[in-house]
Amino acid sequence: MKNNTFDIIDSFKAKPLDELISKIEEKKHEGPEVNALIEQYLDAHPINIEEFPKIDGSYSRNVIYEDDVGFQLLITRWSSGAKTPEHSHHDFLFVHVVEGSIKEGIYRKTGEPLEAKPQHHTEGDYIFSYEPDYTTPHHLHTMHARTDSLCFHVYSKN
Numbered sequence: 368m369k370n371n372t373f374d375i376i377d378s379f380k381a382k383p384l385d386e387l388i389s390k391i392e393e394k395k396h397e398g399p400e401v402n403a404l405i406e407q408y409l410d411a412h413p414i415n416i417e418e419f420p421k422i423d424g425s426y427s428r429n430v431i432y433e434d435d436v437g438f439q440l441l442i443t444r445w446s447s448g449a450k451t452p453e454h455s456h457h458d459f460l461f462v463h464v465v466e467g468s469i470k471e472g473i474y475r476k477t478g479e480p481l482e483a484k485p486q487h488h489t490e491g492d493y494i495f496s497y498e499p500d501y502t503t504p505h506h507l508h509t510m511h512a513r514t515d516s517l518c519f520h521v522y523s524k525n
């Protein structure tokens with residue numbers, strides 16, 4: 368959904384991200400550690416849902432950092448009821464729920480649901496997948512905001 372994607376927002380141009388990025392790179396195989404790093408960062412540099420564009424019935428993708436080899440930090444603001452189609456990710460995927468409630472459906476690569484029940488993620492919870500050396504896209508899932516929500520995402524191609 369490229370048309371929902373916004374450039375690096377001004378309030379983030381002033382925030383230091385280098386230390387967070389290098390620590391995430393070191394700990395990317397450990398989901399709880401990455402979650403703690405993001406929580407510490409957001410405690411020190413609070414964000415407010417109103418800083419990010421609201422799109423009725425959908426979500427905005429706000430890039431806060433990206434490099435030229437596929438490492439990306441994003442913040443998404445979701446309107447209640449917004450859903451993604453099924454989609455997959457590269458080697459590293461991390462989503463920290465800052466605010467709200469996200470229902471996640473996880474699928475096998477054949478498209479069948481992997482979990483009998485969808486997973487519910489609320490404030491402080493996270494979605495994490497790291498499969499290095501995996502050559503095809505993976506972690507096929509959907510996300511559905513049950514309330515207005517804010518999420519902090521980290522993606523990497525390796």
Ligand SMILES: [Fe+2]
Binds near residue numbers: 455456508510
């Ligand atoms: Fe995703």
